Amino acid sequence: MKGALEGIRIIDISRVLAGPFCSMILGDLGAEVIKIEHYKTGDETRGWGPPFVSGESAYYLCANRNKQSITLNLKSEEGKEIFRRLVSTGDVVVQNFKAGTLDKMGLGYEHLKELNPSLIFASITGFGATGPYKDLPGYDYIIQAMSGLMSITGERDGSPLKVGVAIADVLTGLYTCIGILSALQHRNRTGEGQEIDISLLDCQVSSLVNVASNYLCSGATPERMGNQHPNIVPYQVFSAKDGDLVVAVGNDEQFKRFTAALGRPELAEMDEFLHNQNRLEAKEKLVSICGELLSHKTKKEWKVLLDDAGIPNGPINSIKEMFEDPQIHAREMVVELEHPLIRDLKMTGSPIKLSKTPVQIRLHPPLYGEHTESILEQIGYHPDEIIHLKQNKVI
Structure with a gap:
């Protein structure tokens, strides 16, 4: 059965969580996702652990299924050419380099849209492409602090607390996915691509919902209330x-x-x-x-x-x-995948239940560089050229 996004190719050069989480959702929905990783180290989360399972990081596994992995040295001219070729065949780029990094490399949106005018280019940064903080690195923990989220999380008389998962990254991944789907719909109508500027800070501020509204309407600074609600009792x-x-x-x-x-x-x-x-x-x-x-x-x-x-x-x-709750199993929120190294790999399922184009878990989280050669062959590289690229540390 075809997925809702079958025929859409995502070129994903993001790392860690927000970008990979976004591209995994798109992959779950049927898109082809090519994950480009650093030619020496790969996605940082491959080394984040324990736990590791058969050498694979549980953190990496959580956000990288339904993808293919290719290694690439984007600082080399040959690596840049491979990236350009991939982009010319793709629909969407997802990236989370610091603002302006790809522009300096000649790989920013203004450069790539000349190759592919219908390209959708989603940029995820800590603080966005404008404003006084645009050049600063953005990490989930820092965003939870600066957004005000930590100031309202924790016991009334206790210290500020972060949420137990990287919630700013997760929300940013979701907002980015919404932006990409919206841009695809615009492209379906007009043929035009566009750039998407997504900031972790913006996403977390937006997600303060009623707490932000309470302040904007009253001027009173919200405080930590522990496990109580500011507006409802009990x-x-x-x-x-x-x-x-x-x-x-x-x-x-x-x-x-x-x-x-x-x-x-x-x-x-x-x-x-x-x-x-x-x-x-x-x-x-x-x-x-x-x-x-x-x-x-x-x-x-x-x-x-x-x-x-x-x-x-x-x-x-x-x-x-x-995970032992029967409701979780009834909703198929635990799935098993075949994996070349891990026996009976279990992952959380997708919460998106589509009646006509259901989510399908087609691919295991790829091994580091697992698909490098096959992808290069798809875009016209001869086996001898691939050997040359390896010898010259391009891949």
Whole structure:
């Protein structure tokens, strides 16, 4: 069955996470992705570990399936010529060099669009192509700090905390993918390619959603609230008899059903808890009452009671518990791939469920330079030329 993006060729010269995550999604959707790696070291994440599985980094594996790998020395003239040939056959370039780096090498968008006017050129940088920080390197951790995200993450009286995954990179990969799909649609209508300028900082600021809006509307600086919600009560972590769970009571009707499930329906009739605004004003008292009541049953017992009452809730799972959840398996969020080195390689599945063009995991995360020779042959290089390129450290 054909993928939604079959026939689209992605030339991916990005490394680490944001760019590779974006190109992996495009590959999952059916695009052909050619991953260009440094001719000596490859993608940095190949060395990030442990854990390693049969010599392959788990970090690298997470964002690089459905791709082919070619090694290339982009500082050599012959390497640049190979890149230009690939671009002339491609639809999209994804790159995350520092702003202006490829321009200095003669490989920026203005140079490449002369070869391929319909080219879509997606540039991912820490701070974007404009502004006083445009020349600075951007790392997820730094972006989480500068975007304000860390200032609102953590306990009220504790230190600022980063999110447990590189969330700025992940969000940037998603935004870049949206930009590429939009540019492809524009090209379908007009035949025109274009450049896409994506910044990690911009993406993380955009993703502050209601927290940013609260500040812009009120002028009040949002603060860390731990596991509580700034606008809704009760909406937080509580401790059951055997562990923690989250309860998210979103409106007054849910609060009535919640108090009934707790065995204290009269709470919903009390003036101090009648509406969400009242509950916000009486937060400490209400949270204390709810916490005491919830501590008498197990997570599973509360899951049944609260589900039956239609109250959004869920246990705080470990990663192990999450992967053992039957819902995860029902949604095919764990997939097994064949790999030349790793037996029964498991990866997270795709969350994109398309009825007509379903995601297909066609290719394992490639070994370093696994497809160099076959790709060069596709674009017209003779075996003798490939030997020459190897001897001259071009590939």
